[in-house]
Amino acid sequence: MTDLRALRADFPILEREVNGHQLVYLDSAATTQKPQSVLDAMDDYYRFHNANVHRGAHTLAVEATEMYEGARAKVAGFIGAETDQLVFTRGTTTALNYIAYGWGLNHLKAGDKILVTVMEHHANLVPWQLISRYTGAELVYLELNDDLTVDVSSLDQILTDDIAIIAFSGMSNVTGALGPIDVLTDAARSVGAISVLDGAQLVPHTPVDVTELGVDFLAFSAHKMLGPTGIGALWGRAERLEEMEPTEGGGEMINTVDRHSSTWAPVPHKFEAGTPPIAEAVGFGAAVDYLDAVGMDVIAAHEGELTAIALERLSEIPDLTIYGPKDITKRGGAVSFELGDVHPHDIATILDQDGIAVRAGHHCAKPLMKYLNIPATARASFYLYNVPEEVDALVESLHKARKLFGLT
Ligand code: C6P
Numbered sequence: 473m474t475d476l477r478a479l480r481a482d483f484p485i486l487e488r489e490v491n492g493h494q495l496v497y498l499d500s501a502a503t504t505q506k507p508q509s510v511l512d513a514m515d516d517y518y519r520f521h522n523a524n525v526h527r528g529a530h531t532l533a534v535e536a537t538e539m540y541e542g543a544r545a546k547v548a549g550f551i552g553a554e555t556d557q558l559v560f561t562r563g564t565t566t567a568l569n570y571i572a573y574g575w576g577l578n579h580l581k582a583g584d585k586i587l588v589t590v591m592e593h594h595a596n597l598v599p600w601q602l603i604s605r606y607t608g609a610e611l612v613y614l615e616l617n618d619d620l621t622v623d624v625s626s627l628d629q630i631l632t633d634d635i636a637i638i639a640f641s642g643m644s645n646v647t648g649a650l651g652p653i654d655v656l657t658d659a660a661r662s663v664g665a666i667s668v669l670d671g672a673q674l675v676p677h678t679p680v681d682v683t684e685l686g687v688d689f690l691a692f693s694a695h696k697m698l699g700p701t702g703i704g705a706l707w708g709r710a711e712r713l714e715e716m717e718p719t720e721g722g723g724e725m726i727n728t729v730d731r732h733s734s735t736w737a738p739v740p741h742k743f744e745a746g747t748p749p750i751a752e753a754v755g756f757g758a759a760v761d762y763l764d765a766v767g768m769d770v771i772a773a774h775e776g777e778l779t780a781i782a783l784e785r786l787s788e789i790p791d792l793t794i795y796g797p798k799d800i801t802k803r804g805g806a807v808s809f810e811l812g813d814v815h816p817h818d819i820a821t822i823l824d825q826d827g828i829a830v831r832a833g834h835h836c837a838k839p840l841m842k843y844l845n846i847p848a849t850a851r852a853s854f855y856l857y858n859v860p861e862e863v864d865a866l867v868e869s870l871h872k873a874r875k876l877f878g879l880t
Pocket residue numbers: 501502503562563564565566593595596641643644645670672673693831835836
C-alpha cells in the first residue's frame with residue numbers, strides 16, 4: 473500500500489499518549505491533526521508579521537496583507553480556481569449560510585424547490601430550512617439506495633422547472649458515501665437551477681478541480697484538511713458571486729458608505745466584513761502546501777487502501793453492522809458502525825481507554841439517522857497519517873468491547 477508512514481513525524485500530536493496508550497487518532501472527519509509546517513507558519517506570522525490587513529501603509533501591514541492574499545491564492549490554486557473567486561469564511565457552515573442567505577434569499581420565491589439528499593449534514597439542511605421559511609420555497613429530498621448511496625432513479629419525476637437549487641454533499645460524513653456530483657450538476661443545469669456542493673468531506677480527501685466539477689458553489693473547511701479551525705472557503709462561479717448579496721456588513725467590504733446606503737467592494741472582499749482570520753488564513757495556505765507536496769492522488773489512494781482494510785477487518789467482527797457502501801469506489805474513509813445493541817457512546821468510551829479516538833453520535837445528520845432508524849453510530853475516519861496497525865488496534869479494542877458487554 474502507499475506508505476505515508478514517514479509523514480507521521482510531521483504531526484507532533486501523534487507522539488502523545490492517551491490513557492497510557494499511544495494515541496490512535498481515527499476522528500479526522502471531525503477535525504484533522506496539524507503538521508509542524510502549519511503550526512510554524514501561524515507562529516511565524518504572529519511573531520514577525522502581525523498587523524491588520526488591507527488598512528495600513530506600514531511594513532507589517534503590507535507583509536500581513538501579502539500573507540493573507542497569498543494564502544487566498546494558494547487555496548484557490550488548490551481547487552483550480554481563480555483567486556478572486558475564493559472567499560474566506562469561518563468554515564463550511566458559514567459558506568453554506570452565505571449561499572443560502574446571500575443567493576437564496578434574493579432569488580427564491582414561493583413555489584420554488586430546493587432539492588437536497590437525506591444524507592446531508594445539518595450545515596447543508598438547516599440554512600435551507602431557514603431560507604424556505606423566509607421565501608416560501610420548499611425543501612424536497614432524494615432518498616437513498618440499499619447501499620446508502622444517493623438514489624437518483626426518481627430524479628426524472630422530481631426534476632421540474634420549480635427546482636431552483638440542488639444542494640448536496642460530495643461525501644457523507646456518516647456513511648462515507650460519495651455524492652453523485654456529475655448527475656446532480658447536470659440535473660441542475662437541465663432545469664436552470666444552481667448547484668451547491670458541500671465539499672467538507674470531499675476537498676480534504678481527493679483531487680478537486682472546480683473547472684471540471686460543473687457546480688456553481690463549493691464550500692469547505694480548513695480544519696478538516698490539516699489547517700486551523702475558524703477558517704474555510706466559499707468558491708463560486710464569477711457570475712454567481714456577483715449575483716450574491718453580502719450577508720454581513722461592516723469594515724473592509726464596502727466601496728462607498730453614505731448615511732443611508734453603501735456600495736460594495738469587489739468580490740471576494742464584499743463577503744469578508746471586518747478583520748479576517750489572518751493567522752488562520754496563513755495556516756490554511758501552509759496546509760494546502762503540505763497536501764500539494766504529498767499529492768492529493770497519493771492521499772486518495774492511501775485512504776482508499778486503508779478504508780478497504782478497515783471494511784474487511786471490521787466485517788469479521790460478530791454483531792458489528794457497518795452503515796455505508798461496501799464498494800470502495802463509491803465511498804471515502806468515514807466508516808460508521810454499530811456493535812450489537814451497545815450504545816455508540818459506550819463504544820467510543822471503551823476505545824478511548826485504549827487511546828483510540830473515534831466519534832460517536834448523530835454526526836449532525838439527524839434526518840439520516842432517522843432514515844437508518846438508529847439514534848447514533850460510532851465512526852472511525854482516516855487521513856493521510858493513519859497506518860494499517862491503527863486499524864488492527866481498533867479491531868482488537870472492539871473485540872475487547874464485545875466481551876465486556878457480554879456479546880458472545
Ligand atoms: N462534520 C463531523 O464530525 P464545519 O463545522 O463548518 O467545519 O463543517 C460542517 C460540515 C459540513 N458538511 C459536512 C459533510 C461535514 O462533515 C461537516 C462537519 C463534522 O462529521 C462535525 S459535525
